[in-house]
Amino acid sequence: MDGEGGVLRERDWDRAWRVLLLGLLAVVTLAAAFDPGTPARYRAVTVALSAALALWHWWMVLAHPQWPERVLAPMAVYFAGLAVMAGVLSARHPAYALVVLVCFPMAFVALPGWYAYLGVALTALVAAGTPFVRLEPGDLWPRLLLALASALFAAFLGWVIRAMEAEVERRRAANRALESANERLARLGEENAALQGRLLAAARETGVAGERGRMAREIHDTVAQGLSGIVTQLEAAEAVAHDSAAVRRRLAVARDLARESLTEVRRSLDGLRPGPLAESRLPEALSALVSGWSGTHEVPATLTVTGTARLLHPEVEMTLFRAVQEALANVARHARAGRTAVTLSYMEDVVVADVRDDGAGFAPGETGGAGFGLTAMRQRVVRLAGSVEVESAPGQGTAVSVTVPAIPSAAGQEAT
Known part of the structure; x- marks a missing residue:
């Protein structure tokens, strides 16, 4: 608001200077x-000459307010006519010498840039010849010196006024730039707030999707595999219905699988490590998994551990355990294998789990019915910057190799 008020005050002053000549001309005309x-x-x-001068000023300055200080050609013609007519009038009556003096500021009102100083010089020459200057007509040098002094004084005042106007304009431009910068900052703040809102929404959606994926993998690794084992045991019990001892054995296995699945579901909901890893190291947990799987499905299976076993980050061990678990589940469901071998290899920077069978295999490009299980395995491994490789051919068995970084337990706990 202060900037707008300053502009309005400046416009009022400009308008007053432009009207000043007419007011002064009216007063001295009455006197004359x-x-x-x-x-x-x-x-x-x-x-009549005064009226002509008034009309000249009105047409050139007031009727065309866009000309003063902007358009040189009409303003040069205007000021030359103003100075000549003011000089003629001052020669006819001494009172018009005041009009000649007003021409000094009018030079800065009308003429642009440095041309205003030429107008000041012309006004000084006219003023030196007016009767207001009480010198004899033959005193040329005193009149010239007086004209020079008048011109220098008027030019100095004009320069001061122009410098002040330039400083005001500079500050006004700086204020406009500051206001513009503030507006841009406000807009950026609004855009940043909107962007932050979108990022938070995307983060929530990503978190929800990630949690859904985790729950889907956990359900597949626990409930789905447990139910699959239970169904297998029930079907086997139905096939040997005539043998009560065999039926009881199958039902006992199914009951144990149901209890294990229930325990795993509870642990998955709490985000804990798999049950076999809760109180044992990975090699022992895999040994129990392989032997239990072999007894359940009546398929010979072995576990071989190479390298120096060491405690790894819980996420690494859980990923390897789930990968072997899924690979064995696929062997049971699809491979019709006679033997299965699991190898856990501890290397310097990575740990590799291999699951090989001598089953039916499948052609490249197929999944052998693995479906979501293999996808979930890849998702788990990729989260750790690992890799999953599957090699198979019809009639030549299948080999699944999972490689993950060997992140130590201590480093993993510090990272979390």
Whole structure:
């Protein structure tokens, strides 16, 4: 608001300077018109010249407010006419010397840039020849010196006024730039707030999707595999219904699988490590998994551990355990294998789990019915910057190799 008020005040001052000449011209014209020391006809001509000057000023300055200080050609013509007519009028009556003096500021009102100083010089010459300067007509040098002094003084005042105007304009431009910067910052703040909202929404969606994926993998690794084992045991019990001892054995296995699946579901909901890893190391947990799987499905299976076994980050061990679990589940469901071998290899930077069978295999490009299980395995492994490789061919068995970084347990706990 202060900037707008300053602009309005500056416009008011410009308008006042432009009207000043007309007001002063009216006053001195009245003085000249009623001066009893001059003939009536002489006074009439003086009034007519005053009216012509007023009309000239009105047309060139007031009727065309866009010309002063902007358009040189019409303003140069205007100021030359103003100075000449002011000089003529001051020669006819001394009161018009005031009009000549007003031409000094009018040079800065009308003429642009450095041309205003030429207008000041012209006004000084006109002023030196007016009767207001009380010198004899033959005193040329005193008149020239007086004209020079008047021009220098008026030019100095004009320069000060122009410098002040330039400083005001500079500050006004700086304020406009600051206001513009503040507006841009406000817009950026609004955009950042909107972007942050979108990022938070995306993060929530990503978190929800990640949690859904985790729950889907956990359900597949626990409930789905447990139910699959239970169904297998029930079907086997149905096939040997005539043998009560065999039926009881199958039902006992199914009951144990159901209990294990229930325990795993509870642990998955709490985000804990798989049950076999809760109180044992990975090699022992895999040994129990392989032997239990072999007894359940009546398929010979062995576990071989190479390298120096060491405690790894819980996420690494859980990923390897689930990968072997899924690979064995696929062997039971699809391979019709006669033997299965599991190898856990501890290397310097990575740990590799291999599951090989001598079953039916499948052609490249197929999944052998693995479906979501193999996808979940890859998702788990990729989260650790690992890799999954599957090699198979019809009638030549299948080999699944899972490689993950060997992140130590201590480093993993510090990272979390």
